Amino acid sequence: MSKFKKDGKKNTPAVSTASLPDIVFMLLFFFMVTTVMREVDLKIKLSQPDATEIEKLEDRSLVDYVYIGEPTNTALYGTLPKIQLDDAFATVEDIQDYVIEKRADRPEAVHGAIIVSLKVDEETKMGIVTDVKQELREVQALKISYSTREKVNKKKF
Numbered sequence: 001m002s003k004f005k006k007d008g009k010k011n012t013p014a015v016s017t018a019s020l021p022d023i024v025f026m027l028l029f030f031f032m033v034t035t036v037m038r039e040v041d042l043k044i045k046l047s048q049p050d051a052t053e054i055e056k057l058e059d060r061s062l063v064d065y066v067y068i069g070e071p072t073n074t075a076l077y078g079t080l081p082k083i084q085l086d087d088a089f090a091t092v093e094d095i096q097d098y099v100i101e102k103r104a105d106r107p108e109a110v111h112g113a114i115i116v117s118l119k120v121d122e123e124t125k126m127g128i129v130t131d132v133k134q135e136l137r138e139v140q141a142l143k144i145s146y147s148t149r150e151k152v153n154k155k156k157f
Helices: 020-034 094-104 108-113 126-138
Strands: 063-069 082-085 088-090 115-120 144-146
Touching: 063 094, 063 126, 082 094, 088 094, 094 126, 115 126
Parallel strands: 063 115, 115 144
Antiparallel strands: 063 082, 082 088
């Protein structure tokens, strides 16, 4: 005679779902904080050149981007290099208005620290880049950077 009866039928307890909403909201918050939204939809082909001596820009909120390259839709726009400002194609003459408009959106104290970053396709001729730089010079946008990708040196073993 035993004191304890052995039941052959033991049920497993149900999984508690009380903490499930906490986990879902924690994941949602994590993805909201870490996700970076793309600011500009590129309409040009952009394969940046390699560089060995590069520096990262400190304050990206003070950077305005000018994209130059061959359009992705060559049937509609042709194969000549185009300038893209924000989400639209532009001409060289539009650059001054673009820089003035971007300056107006920022406090006057940071106007001297604004950098114009040129993202130029590696196959683009320098003629259009020189024209863009001349227009930037006209509106006193003298801080210019070229965006590149870091060259990876392959080591031979």
